[in-house]
Amino acid sequence: xxxxxxxTEDYQDRLAPFVPTPEDVAEEMLKIAKVDRYDRVYDLGSGxxxxxxxxxxxxxxxxxxxxxxxxxxxxxxxxIAELGLQERARILHANMYEVSLRYATVxxxxxLTSVNERLRxxxxxxxxxxxxxxxxxxxxxxxxxxxxxxxxxxxxVTHTIFLYARPSPPVSTSK
Numbered sequence: 285x286x287x288x289x290x291x292t293e294d295y296q297d298r299l300a301p302f303v304p305t306p307e308d309v310a311e312e313m314l315k316i317a318k319v320d321r322y323d324r325v326y327d328l329g330s331g332x333x334x335x336x337x338x339x340x341x342x343x344x345x346x347x348x349x350x351x352x353x354x355x356x357x358x359x360x361x362x363x364i365a366e367l368g369l370q371e372r373a374r375i376l377h378a379n380m381y382e383v384s385l386r387y388a389t390v391x392x393x394x395x396l397t398s399v400n401e402r403l404r405x406x407x408x409x410x411x412x413x414x415x416x417x418x419x420x421x422x423x424x425x426x427x428x429x430x431x432x433x434x435x436x437x438x439x440x441v442t443h444t445i446f447l448y449a450r451p452s453p454p455v456s457t458s459k
Contacts (some may be wrong), residue, residue: 303331305394305420306437309340310335314434314448317390319343326350326388327394328380328403333360333373340364340373345390347447350383351376358453385410394420401425405417407450415450424448 305313313335319325321344327335330349333356339347351357357377364373376383380403383390383396388411393400400422407417407424417424421444 286404298341299342303394304334305331306439306441306443307338308369309420309435309437309443310392312384312433312435313392313418313420313445314339314343314345314390316431316445317392317418319390321345323389324387325332325382325390325392326384326385327392329393330375331356331361333363334451336360336373336375337363337367337369338388339428340354341367341371345372345423347373348388349373350378350380350420351375352377352379381406386412388408389415391417392409392420393417393422393424397421397425413448418446419448420444422446 289428319339323345325339325345325347327347327349330336330351333349336347336349339345349360351360354377357375357415360375364375385406390409400419404424404426423429423446427448429446430449433445434442435445436442
């Protein structure tokens, strides 16, 4: 189901500037998450769509980007069409806090720690236990990464990638 179109309040919610993940770091994020053609990747704050496109093109996954900025949405959608990836890739013009992630098997993030913290309850509510979350440079407070990998991009800048497995909810022992 489609998320509702962003409202004026959504734009006041904009919490992260558009800083693209370097292509080589994006590829490493998808490799670390072991993305394959059986995955449905959601990129929250998808920017120019590079992770969505890479997931669909190189990893053959179904990929969904969620982006608030209309110009970036148009740019991403145009690039997806140009590459003929509409069967596997799409961009939602939506507020990431209002999009259901229940079909996601992998979620990619390049958002500030404070934003990740705000997203955590949504991830915990929507994601199934086997889902993976990959965050570029910023941790998810309260979650322990299964893997932390340092990657030096072609520009010589070192980036940190955090891989999380969706924690299983606590088992209730009450009868």
